[in-house]
Amino acid sequence: MKRTEIVWVSTYLLIKLALKSTIMKNSIAILSVLLLNSFSSHSQAQINLNFNQTNATVNTNGVLFYDTINQTAGYEVPKNLGNHAIYSSSFWFGGEDVNGQLKLAAQKYHTDSDFSTGPLSTFSGGLNNGVPYGDAQTNAASIALSNKIFTMDKSTIQNFITWWNCENGITPQSQCNNVVAPSNNEMQQILNWPAHGDVALAQDYNMAPFYDNPNGPEGANGKYDPLIDGDYPCVPGHSNAFILFNDKGGVHSSGGDPIGLEFHMMVYQYASNDFLDNTTFVNLKVINRSTQTLSNFKVANFTDPMIGDYSDDYVGSNPSKNMVYAYNSDNNDAEYGVDPPAIGVVLLNAPMSVAGVMNNQSGIPAMQTPNLATEYWGYMNGEWGNSGLPFTDGGNGYNGTIPTNYMYDDINNWSEINEGQTPGDRQMFLASDQGTFVPGGVKEYDYAFIYARLGDHLQNVDSLFSIADKVQSFYDGQSSTCPHIFDPTLGTDKVDDQINNISLYPNPAQDQFKIAIEGAFDVEIYSIAGQLIYQANSVQPQQNIATPNHSGIYFVKVRQNGQTTTLKMIIE
Numbered sequence: 387m388k389r390t391e392i393v394w395v396s397t398y399l400l401i402k403l404a405l406k407s408t409i410m411k412n413s414i415a416i417l418s419v420l421l422l423n424s425f426s427s428h429s430q431a432q433i434n435l436n437f438n439q440t441n442a443t444v445n446t447n448g449v450l451f452y453d454t455i456n457q458t459a460g461y462e463v464p465k466n467l468g469n470h471a472i473y474s475s476s477f478w479f480g481g482e483d484v485n486g487q488l489k490l491a492a493q494k495y496h497t498d499s500d501f502s503t504g505p506l507s508t509f510s511g512g513l514n515n516g517v518p519y520g521d522a523q524t525n526a527a528s529i530a531l532s533n534k535i536f537t538m539d540k541s542t543i544q545n546f547i548t549w550w551n552c553e554n555g556i557t558p559q560s561q562c563n564n565v566v567a568p569s570n571n572e573m574q575q576i577l578n579w580p581a582h583g584d585v586a587l588a589q590d591y592n593m594a595p596f597y598d599n600p601n602g603p604e605g606a607n608g609k610y611d612p613l614i615d616g617d618y619p620c621v622p623g624h625s626n627a628f629i630l631f632n633d634k635g636g637v638h639s640s641g642g643d644p645i646g647l648e649f650h651m652m653v654y655q656y657a658s659n660d661f662l663d664n665t666t667f668v669n670l671k672v673i674n675r676s677t678q679t680l681s682n683f684k685v686a687n688f689t690d691p692m693i694g695d696y697s698d699d700y701v702g703s704n705p706s707k708n709m710v711y712a713y714n715s716d717n718n719d720a721e722y723g724v725d726p727p728a729i730g731v732v733l734l735n736a737p738m739s740v741a742g743v744m745n746n747q748s749g750i751p752a753m754q755t756p757n758l759a760t761e762y763w764g765y766m767n768g769e770w771g772n773s774g775l776p777f778t779d780g781g782n783g784y785n786g787t788i789p790t791n792y793m794y795d796d797i798n799n800w801s802e803i804n805e806g807q808t809p810g811d812r813q814m815f816l817a818s819d820q821g822t823f824v825p826g827g828v829k830e831y832d833y834a835f836i837y838a839r840l841g842d843h844l845q846n847v848d849s850l851f852s853i854a855d856k857v858q859s860f861y862d863g864q865s866s867t868c869p870h871i872f873d874p875t876l877g878t879d880k881v882d883d884q885i886n887n888i889s890l891y892p893n894p895a896q897d898q899f900k901i902a903i904e905g906a907f908d909v910e911i912y913s914i915a916g917q918l919i920y921q922a923n924s925v926q927p928q929q930n931i932a933t934p935n936h937s938g939i940y941f942v943k944v945r946q947n948g949q950t951t952t953l954k955m956i957i958e
Contacts, residue, residue, distance in 0.1 A: 431454040433459075433535050437625030437655045438663045441465035444627045444653050446533050448493055448501035450475040450668065451835075454524045459692055463664055463729075463837050469721050470839060471729040472713075473696065475689040477670065479633070479647060480763050480817070481680030481823055489680060490642025492762045493630045494688055494755060494813075502530025502635020506648045507588040508676040514826025518590050522646030522675040524635045528587065536580055536594065536628040538621050541918075542572045548737070549666045550616040556601060556905040561939060579619045580630065581610030589671075594628055594650070602692050622864070623654030623667060625741040632675075642759035646676025660861065660923060661853045664837040674827045684739070686817035688834060689731050694721030698809040700802035702794040702847070703741035703816070707854040708733040710741050710816045714843040715802075715809030727839035727847040734832040734861045736818045740768045742777060744813040750784055757815055766817045781805060795849050832861065885951040890942055894956040904935035911955075933957050 392730060426850020432454055443453045443460025450534045452474040461472035478492035491500045493930055504524055512917035545568050552562035569577070581596045583589030598606040603616025610617050621628070629651045634644050650671040656662040672685065691712035693699050698719065701712045711730035711778060719726035742765050744755045752770035756762045762770035768777050768791040770784060778786025782791050794801050800807075803938045820829055833856045838849035888903045901909065904927065911920035919934055934940060 388794065395777040418551055421562075431533050431535070433537060433627060433862060435537075435627050435653055435655055435666070437466050437539070437623075438657045438665070439464045440655060440664055440835075442655070442666045442835075444504045444535060444629065446629055447496060447537055447633065448476060448629075448631050448649065448651070449496045449498075450653065452496050454496050461666075461835070463727075469694050470692055471694075472725060472835070473690040473692045477649075477689065478686040478688060478766060478817075479645065479672065479684070480642070480759075481645070482684035482767055483680060485677050487761060488643065488763055489645045490640060490759045491638065491645055491687075492640045492642060492756075492759075493648060493687075493691075498639045499636045500638045500640050500642065501631050501649070502529050503534070503629075503631050503632055504528045505583050505589045505630050505637070506632050506634060506646065507891040508590065508675055508945055509588040510674075511588075511677065512826065514824060517673060517828055518588075518824040519646075519675050519677060519794045519825040520588065521919060522632075522634055522648075522677075525634060528791065529635050532630055534577075534580075534629075538579070538619050538628070539573055540621075540624045542568070542575055543618050543621075545572060546612070546618055546910075547575050547606070548552060548614070550612075550698050554616065556616075568611075576618060578608065578610050579612075580628070581617075581619075590648075590675075591628065597693075600649060617942070619690065621652065621654065624656050626652055627652040628652050638759075638838065640756075640759050640762055642762070646674065646678060648673040650673050650787070658921070659835070659855050660739045665853075665857060666835045668833045668835070670831045670833070672829045672831070674823050674825055677825050679825060680823040681821070683820045683823035683829075684817050685820060685829070686726065686740075686766050686815050686887065687731055687733070688812045688815045689835075690761065691729050692811075693726050693729065694719040697812045699812050700794075700809055701743045701808065701812045701814045702797055702799075702801050703738075703814075704851060704854070705738060705741065705792045705795055707858070708736075708738040709854050711847065711850055712812060712814060713847050713850075717843045723840050723841075725839065725846070727837055728843070730836045730838075730850045731814075731816060732834045732836060733816055733818060734834055734855060734858060736831060738816045739791060739819040740766060740777075740796070740814050740815075740817040741781070742768070742817075743793045744815075745782070745807075745810070747808065747810040748782065750782075750846075753784060781909075783806060796842070801955065803844070829870060863945075865932070879940075884947055885944060885949045888951055888953070890953050890955060894958045895933050896958050898932050899927050899955065900926070900930060901942070901944060901947065903927050903944065905946060907944050909945075910943040912941045912943065920952065 411795045431446050433444050441462040441935050453460040458760050459473040460471035462470050476493040480490040495498045506522045508518040508520035553556040580594045582591050583593050596610050597618050597620045599616040600606040604615050627916045631649050633647045652669040654667050693714045698715045703710045709730050709732040713728040714726040746751045752773040764772045776789040777783050779788040779790040836853050838846045840849045889903045906924045907924045909925050937957045940955045941952050942955050
């Protein structure tokens with residue numbers, strides 16, 4: 387065992403001893419704080435999330451997929467080949483106060499300053515369904531301290547759960563012989579998870595989500611305490627990055643009047659052998675910490691695509707799939723080569739009210755990327771900037787006769803390629819109208835950034851539509867509360883519904899086994915340490931499944947129609 391591991395394990399044993407003795411709980415708290423302070427925070431201002439075949443740069447300023455260190459595009463797919471499909475992506479938020487005045491926070495690129503890091507204060511405020519609101523302020527010290535990205539892998543959580551359950555007698559000791567303590571790096575990630583805000587600064591006590599373990603000595607008490615109670619982060623995906631930021635920390639380069647919004651963003655990926663391997667998900671929670679009630683509140687995602695060489699791109703939208711997308715104007719890209727891919731952004735949990743495009747090469751000022759608050763707001767309402775002119779159907783969408791909210795909404799009819807538009811550098815956005823946003827209100831948005839390269843440049847658009855359906859179906863099948871947190875020692879998922887009438891045989895097994903179930907299913911096999919060692923989709927009932935190579939106890943996780951059951955299996 388490494389020296390650093392010995393240090394924290396020894397401190398943990400002191401805490402555990404204190405818990406079993408007559409030492410008061412405040413002594414335990416002191417020891418916990420000493421342990422937490424012995425680690426530097428596992429976070430930084432920029433990281434690359436590359437757990438699957440996508441290398442996605444994540445920053446703390448609310449701008450995604452731009453490499454601020456090297457000042458280059460930051461969304462490489464497939465990774466390690468040097469080809470980028472997105473230059474940058476960010477978000478816009480706007481609404482009107484009780485006097486009809488526009489309030490807006492919007493960024494395009496990393497040089498904009500509408501967002502700053504960290505949570506907001508709620509001094510002299512109230513509560514709305516338990517969510518505090520108030521003055522919605524921050525300061526330079528809080529911004530500097532919050533310039534962090536918190537990363538978390540599913541395997542890190544699984545390793546911690548397995549170890550903690552063995553240490554605390556939840557798992558029989560006969561099953562714990564090969565269980566090792568989490569590494570120093572894993573413990574840093576678990577312990578430094580930002581579950582709570584600084585209440586002395588009037589920040590909300592509840593920040594990053596976590597599983598409040600009812601099996602710990604203090605039970606489910608609303609306090610994040612991994613070592614004593616076995617609590618752990620609650621995150622989606624196989625690998626995850628969590629960022630806190632707000633719209634009150636600086637002068638708005640958009641010219642918009644700040645609102646008082648706090649943002650909790652999770653960017654996450656799955657490693658798989660299908661469409662998920664080229665997908666990045668973003669969960670964005672928006673909290674109104676101010677005392678302002680906003681009407682006509684809207685949120686938009688702004689994405690600057692670049693299918694390799696950005697100078698020959700087209701964009702479009704598909705309202706039925708809540709998506710905007712970009713593709714190459716011909717079948718040969720200077721960077722991707724022949725059969726260049728298509729890239730798309732899908733809004734998974736809200737209707738898309740507007741889908742638009744910016745064309746800076748058009749020569750028409752109203753079609754340029756916005757710089758003023760009124761221009762952002764116009765786009766979000768389906769108008770060309772602040773010209774007052776609506777998007778129109780047909781041609782280039784400008785100054786026509788039939789208003790529309792969705793630009794280039796039919797790849798087979800009204801599209802840039804069919805209209806013979808001059809290809810070039812494009813930007814695209816999709817907006818969603820969210821109605822009234824009250825103080826203490828919370829709105830949540832889920833996006834998927836998807837990729838297709840299965841044919842020529844136009845076939846890849848059709849493939850992208852198909853992948854959008856698959857991603858939506860996958861998303862709809864997930865649990866919204868503590869998704870994907872798997873504890874093999876308990877034998878079941880903590881939150882998913884159970885599948886009825888299911889069994890595996892033979893058990894114990896040797897070379898192969900079968901699962902008795904009605905209908906096709908997805909299956910994963912985990913070791914006793916919580917490591918994923920096998921995965922397959924659309925498995926047929928009674929189909930032979932090869933067993934792991936080594937004897938021991940394993941857990942077979944079966945998912946079907948949004949329900950999940952985990953069965954214990956012994957390999958002889």
